[in-house]
Structures are given as C-alpha cells and as structure tokens.
Amino acid sequence: MAEETLKKEDTLAMRLKLIGQSCRLFYSEDPVKIVRARGQYLFDENGKSYLDCISNVQHVGHCHPAITKAAAAQMELLNTNSRFLHDNIVLYADRLASTLPEKLCIFYFVNSGSEANDLALRLAQQHTQREDVVVLDHAYHGHLKSLIDISPYKFRKLAGQKEWVHVAPLPDIYRGIYREDHPSPGQAYADTVKHLIEEIQQKGRKISAFFAESLPSVGGQIVLPKGYFSKVAEYVRSAGGVFVADEVQTGFGRVGSHFWGFQLQGEDFCPDIVTMGKPMGNGHPLACVVTTKEIAEAFTANGVEYFNTFGGNPVSCAIGLAVLDVIEKEDLRGNATRVGTHLKDLLKKLQAKHDVIGDVRGVGLFVGLELVTDRERRTPATKTAAWVVKRLKEEDQICVSTDGPWDNVLKFKPPMCFSLENADLVVRCIDRILTDVTANDLKLENEDI
Structure with a gap:
C-alpha cells in the first residue's frame, strides 16, 4: 500500500x-x-x-471479513449507476423496512448522512409547502450549507441563525433548564417546543419540520427524557409540520434494546421521516432516507426527477445487506x-x-x-x-x-x-x-x- x-x-x-x-x-x-x-x-x-x-x-x-467478502464479490460482478434495475436495492430496502414501523416504507438511498438530512429537509419542505424548521440547541445535522443552517453547533460559529430556523432547548436533564429532579422533564421540554411554535405562528410564519437526533451526540451524548418525542410530534403535526428523526449516529442497534434510537421513546411513537448513515455501510459511504407514502408522493408531485448516481448502487447495497446479516448472526x-x-x-x-x-x-x-x-x-x-x-x-x-x-x-x-x-x-x-x-x-x- x-x-x-x-x-x-x-x-x-x-x-x-x-x-x-x-x-x-x-x-x-x-x-x-x-x-x-x-x-x-x-x-x-x-x-x-x-x-x-x-x-x-x-x-x-x-x-469485518463478511463485509469485505460481500463487497469484493459484488464489485467483481457489477457496480453501476443506480438507475439500472437491480435486485440488491429492493432486497435491501425490504430488509430495512422490516426493522421500522409499517408506515415508514419508501426509501431514498444516498451516500452520506449529510446527503440524507439535506434530502429529508427537501422532502419536509415540499410536502408542507413551508420553509421554517425547529431544531434542538447544539444540534449537528451535517456539513452541507443547508444543514449548517439548521445546526446550531455550526451556525453560531459562522453566519448565525437564519430567520426560518428556530432553536428549542436541548432536553438535557443533567445541565438543562429542567433537570433530573423535575417530575416530568419530557413534558416540560416538549412544552418549550409548543411555546416556540406559538411564537413562530404569532410572527406569521409556519413550520415545515422539527429536526432532532434521536440521541443528541455533539450535544454531549444526551439520552432524551421519555415521552418527549411523542408530545413534540403531537405539537408539530397539529401545526402542520412533520417530525424528522436523525439516526445517522445512533441507528442499527447501537442502543441495544432497539434497532433505532427513536424507538426508545415508546412503541406508539413513529417519525414521519428517518435519516440514517454512518454505521450503515461499516465504513463504505452508504446512507438513506425513509418516509411515508404521503410525503413521497408530494415529493414526486413537484415534477422534478430525483436521482442519485451512486446512492443504492449494487455494491453499496450488498455491503448494507452484509452489515444487517452480521448484526443478527453475531x-x-x-x-x-x-x-x-x-x-x-x-x-x-x-x-x-x-x-x-x-x-x-x-x-x-x-x-x-x-x-x-x-x-x-x-x-x-x-x-x-x-x-x-x-x-x-x-x-x-x-x-x-x-x-x-x-x-x-x-x-x-x-x-x-x-x-x-x-x-x-x-x-x-x-x-x-x-x-x-x-x-x-x-x-x-x-x-x-
């Protein structure tokens, strides 16, 4: 080498x-x-x-030998533009669907977590026909310009906060505004989002999405209080927005008890859009956005084709399938x-x-x-x-x-x-x-x- x-x-x-x-x-x-x-x-x-x-x-x-073997075998056979018909992408999407709530069933494959979050932002804004986004303080969602704009961790060091971006308190029960001695921190922090949405509406604006990492990482390895996501989703949806769960850091079983971090919030909770990335290809650039049929149909209805040359290519999906196999077998x-x-x-x-x-x-x-x-x-x-x-x-x-x-x-x-x-x-x-x-x-x- x-x-x-x-x-x-x-x-x-x-x-x-x-x-x-x-x-x-x-x-x-x-x-x-x-x-x-x-x-x-x-x-x-x-x-x-x-x-x-x-x-x-x-x-x-x-x-991992199983991953390198799958990658080499598929690379020797075929790797091509993802716009050709191929089994791997549909087999992989089907496997991923089995780990997710039933309504999350439409997949878009991309190459990185940043690409996934950028596409999620586009999906939300197209579906709602609105621009404004609510994010958590200290959040980081990627390095594209669109994501720097919704990442307080970055934009506070750069051009500052855009008027269409609104920052809710990080639900950190160790050093946040509501701490471990609060009787219901999940509800209390959710209410901060409710009040923020009301302030946004009083300004004559309307939200398209609430974006959150299922377990905020850059924010300090934060485990969110129980019930927070469910109540926030209720407030966001009643205001006409959608809930985006960023699983780029935490998906694919890292939390152990569940396959996805958002599932820690309870069986009754389901986001409208989920993004995934980092662990997906075990080091190979592979990422994804999954959403509902309704949101996907709104994205299609704009009349502009979406394609991603490498996203979901045969080698990437072969690797993705091998990763799922290893998670299960080991x-x-x-x-x-x-x-x-x-x-x-x-x-x-x-x-x-x-x-x-x-x-x-x-x-x-x-x-x-x-x-x-x-x-x-x-x-x-x-x-x-x-x-x-x-x-x-x-x-x-x-x-x-x-x-x-x-x-x-x-x-x-x-x-x-x-x-x-x-x-x-x-x-x-x-x-x-x-x-x-x-x-x-x-x-x-x-x-x-």
Whole structure:
C-alpha cells in the first residue's frame, strides 16, 4: 500500500501541504498513523495496537471479513449507476423496512448522512409547502450549507441563525433548564417546543419540520427524557409540520434494546421521516432516507426527477445487506446491551470515587462521561477531559474523544464488537489517570500542567 511506503513524518508533512487545514486530525499535536485495523483495534505503522472507542462508523468492526467478502464479490460482478434495475436495492430496502414501523416504507438511498438530512429537509419542505424548521440547541445535522443552517453547533460559529430556523432547548436533564429532579422533564421540554411554535405562528410564519437526533451526540451524548418525542410530534403535526428523526449516529442497534434510537421513546411513537448513515455501510459511504407514502408522493408531485448516481448502487447495497446479516448472526444488539450496561455500571462506581465525574449517561454502546470541576455548579472540566484523552492515547493506546458544548464529555461509541474486557480496561485506565490527577493536585482547568 502506498501509505505504508512513507514514513510518518513524511505523511504528515504531505498532509500539511496538500490537505485543507480545516480537515483536522485526531490528536493533532501528535497524530496516530493507522495502517490497518480489525474488529475494535487499530494498528499503527509500527504494529502497535490501539483500542478504538471512537469509530461508530465501523459499526460491526473494522474490516469485518463478511463485509469485505460481500463487497469484493459484488464489485467483481457489477457496480453501476443506480438507475439500472437491480435486485440488491429492493432486497435491501425490504430488509430495512422490516426493522421500522409499517408506515415508514419508501426509501431514498444516498451516500452520506449529510446527503440524507439535506434530502429529508427537501422532502419536509415540499410536502408542507413551508420553509421554517425547529431544531434542538447544539444540534449537528451535517456539513452541507443547508444543514449548517439548521445546526446550531455550526451556525453560531459562522453566519448565525437564519430567520426560518428556530432553536428549542436541548432536553438535557443533567445541565438543562429542567433537570433530573423535575417530575416530568419530557413534558416540560416538549412544552418549550409548543411555546416556540406559538411564537413562530404569532410572527406569521409556519413550520415545515422539527429536526432532532434521536440521541443528541455533539450535544454531549444526551439520552432524551421519555415521552418527549411523542408530545413534540403531537405539537408539530397539529401545526402542520412533520417530525424528522436523525439516526445517522445512533441507528442499527447501537442502543441495544432497539434497532433505532427513536424507538426508545415508546412503541406508539413513529417519525414521519428517518435519516440514517454512518454505521450503515461499516465504513463504505452508504446512507438513506425513509418516509411515508404521503410525503413521497408530494415529493414526486413537484415534477422534478430525483436521482442519485451512486446512492443504492449494487455494491453499496450488498455491503448494507452484509452489515444487517452480521448484526443478527453475531447478536451485536445483545452485545451492545451487555457491554454497554457493564461499562455504565463501572463508570458509575468510578463516579462515587472521583468528584470530577459529574454524570454518567447513555444506552447500549452510546455512553457519555461528563467531567466537572464542581458537582454542585456542574462547571465543565474541559481541560481535564482533554488531559484524560491525551493520556489514554499516550499511555494506554486507547482512543477516546470528547463532545458536548464545552468538550467536557468523554464519549464512547465503539464498534459494536467492543467486549466486556475492553470496558474493564478502559475504566481501569481512566481510574488510574483521575487518581493521578487528584494525588498530584493537578489543577488542569488553571493550566497547572
């Protein structure tokens, strides 16, 4: 392979010269050069292994043999424009439909989560003949311009908020306006959306859609309070809008108990549009939008053909089918439940030991560890979180990253083959690092390092 013929310092020098500097690397001060991977492990140019707690894209494990075999076999046979008739796309759509509520039955295949969310926005606006969108604070829905416009995480750093975009409070029961001691946080946060819709209508505007990640990730690995989606959907639909669930980060069984994150909100809840992406192709660019017949018919009625040259091509769909097979055959949803529960239990025990741990939250293999300098005030411990990430990488060869509005949440979204032993190791190493921080009285937030 060409990349292995270069020394690490040469690769880095060429990257600095040739690749846009806004395309940042993990561990930018001392990046890891990865030349191969398998399962939940990454290997650098010297053969050193790193435990991967980051790569939710390689959903069933890096370079899974069943996936690479399916990809190679189909690539040898046929890969062509998706406008030719082919079995794979319909077989794959049928398999996906079996995991979803019955009314979600019309599929549009694309190449990335950003493409999926852009198309979902078009579907909603075409169906309702309206423009306005309600999103959650700190949300991120993709890198296309249309999605930057509905992603507070991005637009607050750029051109600002458009008049047709409206931001509702993030339903974060740890540090939001309604917290864990509230008797009904789901209803309380849903009512903030209701009041926002009323304000929008008083301005003479009408909403087309409510967009939300089923489990807000960039917002800090947030698990939404029960009942929130159902009540929000009720308010949105009564105002003539549709409900879009963004499953780009959380779909395909990551939550363990269910195939989709939105299903955590109850069997009676069903979005009008669902978008999916990252884990879908196990690293191959594959994404999708699924919606109802009514919304799809409105999209068709505009008279403009929709086609996507590569979306749903035979190779992509062969890979997608193989991913579904592996999830089932290897009981990866069961593994997510078992390992995720074990990981959370261990982290909660760590919380009792270390005051810097303010909150442990998550479901399945979607887990967040929020660090604070003061438990009462819940002050974000941003630099401490960065220090833990740095030391995990340098001392233990464990790759973890941070998220949340203040980058103080250690996030865990590993490949779904992550094991009980992996969880034990990660928590043991975090314990050692936090113990060292306390023992040496390192005041990291004051840069005493």
